[in-house]
Amino acid sequence: MAKRGSRPAGGRGGGAPEQEPPPRDRSKVTINDIARLANVSKKTVSRVINESPLVRSETRERVLTIIKQHGYTPDPQARALALRRSFLIGMIYDNPSPQYVVNMQRGILDELEDTSFQLVLRPCDRADPRFHEKIEAFVVQQKPFGVILPPSVSEDEKLAEMLRALNCDYVRIASVVLDEPARMVRTHDFEGAAAAARHIAALGHSRIAHIHGPKTFRSAHERLAGFRQGLAESAIELDKALTVEGGYTFESGVECAARLFRRKQRPTAIFAGNDEMAVGVYKAARDFGLKAPEDVSIVGFDDTPMASRVWPPMTTVRLPIRDMGRAAARLLLRQAAGVEPEELIAFKPELIIRESAAPPKNG
Amino acid sequence: MAKRGSRPAGGRGGGAPEQEPPPRDRSKVTINDIARLANVSKKTVSRVINESPLVRSETRERVLTIIKQHGYTPDPQARALALRRSFLIGMIYDNPSPQYVVNMQRGILDELEDTSFQLVLRPCDRADPRFHEKIEAFVVQQKPFGVILPPSVSEDEKLAEMLRALNCDYVRIASVVLDEPARMVRTHDFEGAAAAARHIAALGHSRIAHIHGPKTFRSAHERLAGFRQGLAESAIELDKALTVEGGYTFESGVECAARLFRRKQRPTAIFAGNDEMAVGVYKAARDFGLKAPEDVSIVGFDDTPMASRVWPPMTTVRLPIRDMGRAAARLLLRQAAGVEPEELIAFKPELIIRESAAPPKNG
DNA sequence: CTGAAAGCGCTTACAG
DNA sequence: CTGAAAGCGCTTACAG
Structure with missing residues (x-):
């Protein structure tokens, strides 16, 4: 039984004498x-x-x-009632990677520390027909101070429109500019993929494959385009036959790589749209008796912890997820305070060179 | 500038004719x-x-x-003000594994779906001298409906005492019974480790090592004790010289395994207290030119996604984290409703046999 | 079983 | 620059 309200005077129950004086209730x-x-x-x-x-x-x-x-x-509930706006910051996400989710949470929490704002989680499924309805109910009932939208939720234009109509502040994190600077944190996925391409090309590869993410993710398009661009700089044209669509999952990585490996002319390097799929490529390679990087070079994207634990350690592209979360939260609080950002906040990815990519054997 | 309050009548800004009739505001x-x-x-x-x-x-x-x-x-903020208790469920955690954290969040959110309760995150650091003070401030200010404490936060007796003094409902998730059934979700880590021991023993190993977690985690003690017990059933005594303490991290797994591999009499099997450390053992094995499972059998604990992605796929022990989160949330809501559980809620781990453990070569 | 009054701890107009 | 009044949307005693 809840006994709220019968709180004993003094609060924390007679402290031992060696403790500091009990703070007043x-x-x-x-x-x-x-x-x-x-x-x-x-x-x-x-x-x-x-x-x-x-x-x-x-x-x-x-x-x-x-x-x-x-x-x-001040009592946050009382303020919320009077202001018709709570001190909750919602994170609305459908990202399948736990590592991404946790890192972003940490970043947001970093920024919220020592404020009266609380982080509230709203996982969701864009394929759910009641997707928008559910989020609307959340916003109407909880009146969150604002919400943070990582990809791919950030890419939902109807959602952004709805939030504007409900006067709910938001910040979108995405690989393309979808909104005004006050509501955007941009990631240069294009650049990261281009860097991966340059690295692979510089190693001497020419039969290069790419497993990109699902078309419902803008990042998949950006990474594909960036990769193509990076290759073009070395006068290599991305082969359509070696460009396949995965689902950003381990299993899809395995399948796509297997399909690639079954070709008579195998690629000597594979760039996967994220680490999950890249680890799938590792597995497929082993299934086909291929060693990395001797027989195939493998490059991923994200730099999840797995990338450095797997063998050989994976060359990949790192986005500062935690910093991005922090920036998004800061932007949200500034937006509410009426401070306009001078310029668009953007993050550049970094190529992390490890051991899964090397010159081709017959190069 | 926030424009809250100037909400246009009707809410969502003239919908297109093909849309369903706009729900009333x-x-x-x-x-x-x-x-x-x-x-x-x-x-x-x-x-x-x-x-x-x-x-x-x-x-x-x-x-x-x-x-x-x-x-x-009903407006949650207004209810909260009148009731002096919010509709927030806090998850207070210090678990270093992102996978654990995300799975637990999912379980809690499963149970909270379609209720007016919201999940609020409170990561923390038990080594912080202001640890208790910070949580007290959170509880006093936010008046959460209740809090969920996974390990190792759940093991902090001073914290539990403080929450009781503040009349804040809580549920502790731990590998040992620390509290009354209404406030406990128990995991049988002991059993899981015993199962791992039986499996390793049945494979024919006798020089068996164990890398346990830090002593500040009860789970480390339970797993060690369970492992010892499982071995004893096969009349094998756990060798103290082959029992070392890690920190539940990848790096500590690498170090501890290296120390073990440097001995003249190498162990033929290593049971690591969690998957993170087990993956560290994989790395150390490679560094020493040892192959798993031919030269060393490796068994982990947790069944994180990494366990099945690594090569060879890892034999490990799985705890149903998501179900545990769900059970904890349900227990909390029932506790608040004054419903006493008939018996202690407990979860049994399951041994997941994959390919990293096999009979010893010279066995 | 039902209700009128007072209150939870703040803030928004409105005066001055 | 400062304050008295009214209100945010609920619930807790207290009556009946």
Whole structure:
């Protein structure tokens, strides 16, 4: 049985003598107490809390001192009710990679630390016919302060439109510019894939395959285009017959690579659209008795922990997911504060050269 | 600039004619509207919402119909303010494995789906001197409905005590019984490790090593004890010289295995306390020119995705993390509703036999 | 079984 | 620059 409300006075139950003096029960201090103690109206305390400039600095200092003295923190639920807006930041995602999800969460939480904002999770499925309806219900009921949309949720134009109509602030993380700078964190997937292509080409490969992600992901298009571009710089044309579509999953990586390996003219290098699929290529290679990098060079994208644990350690492209999450959260808070970003926030990927790509044997 | 409040009437901005009729703006329907329409007091509507038995069934039906008709959902912030308790479920964790964290989140979210509860994340660091203070601040400020504590946070007795003092409901997930059944989800790590031991022993090994997790994790003790017990059943005594402490990380797995491999009498099998360390053993084995399972059998614990992607596919022990998360959330909601569980909820691990363990060469 | 009053802890207009 | 009044949308005693 919940016994909320019968909270014993003093709070934390008689501490041992060697402990520091128990902090006063902060849960009881309200805006009224502060107002009374500071000899001002609660409205003035409210102004101080909300950093209104309409307070004499002397008054502000006095109030601030009392607040600190009593460890007062405004009640988020009460503020939410009055403001018709909660202090929850929603992360709405459908990304299948746990590593991506966790890193992004960490980044957002980094930025939210020591604020009164809380991170709330909304996993979802874009294939669900009630997808938009469910998110609308969430937004209407919880009135989140704002939401963060990583790919591929970020690419849903109807969702963005709905959020705007509901006056819900949001930040989209995507590999292409889909929105105004105040609502975008951009990743240069194109550049990352181009770097991978340059590296593979410089190694001397010419029969180069690419397993790209599903067409419903913009990143899949960007990485494909970037790869093609990087190859073109070395006067190599990406062979359509060696370009296949995977599902960003391990299994699809295995299948696509097997298909590639069954050709009479095998590719000597494979660039997979993400690490998951690249690890699938590792497996297919072993199934075909092929060694990496001697028989096939393999390059991935993401630099998940698996990339460095697998054998041989994987050459891949790294995007600073955690930093991206942090940037998205910061942008969201600034957006709410009315601060316009000077320029579009963007992240460049980095090529991580390890041991899975080498010159071709017969090169 | 946030434009909250200037929400246009009608909500979602003129839909195209082919769209379904726009749902009424649910954000505006309040308990007062329902009360007026149902011809009762708002208190009665409140009783219906809260499933109080003190309502004539006829009245309840009438109110329920109106509620459904207007798609009314009570405002969580307003309820929270009145109840002095929010509808947030906190997950407080320090588990280093992203896979564990994500699976547990999924389980909790499964159970919370279609309720008004939201999952809020609180990663933390038990080594932080302000650890308890920070969590206390979270609980006091957010007044979460309850919190879920996976290992090793669940093992912190001081934390549990603090939560009780603050009247905050919680559920602990741990490998040993630390609390009453209403507050515990137990995992039989002991059994899982014993099964691993039996499997290794049955394969014919006798020089068997164990890399256990840090002593600050109860699971490390349980797995060690279970492993010892499983071996004892085959009259094998766990060799102290072959029992080393790792940190549940890849790197520590590499180091510990290397130390083991440098001995004149190498172990023919290694049981690692988790998959991360087991993958470290894979690496060390390669560094020493040892092949698995021919030269060393390797067994892990957790069955992370990596276990099946690595070569050779890893024999390991699987705990149903997602189910555990779901069970923890369900228990928390029942606890709040005053329902006592009939018995302790517990999960048994399963041995997943793949290809990394085989009879010893010279066996 | 039902309701009118007061209150949860804040903020938004509106005055001054 | 500051404040008294009213309100956000619910619920808890208290009556009946």
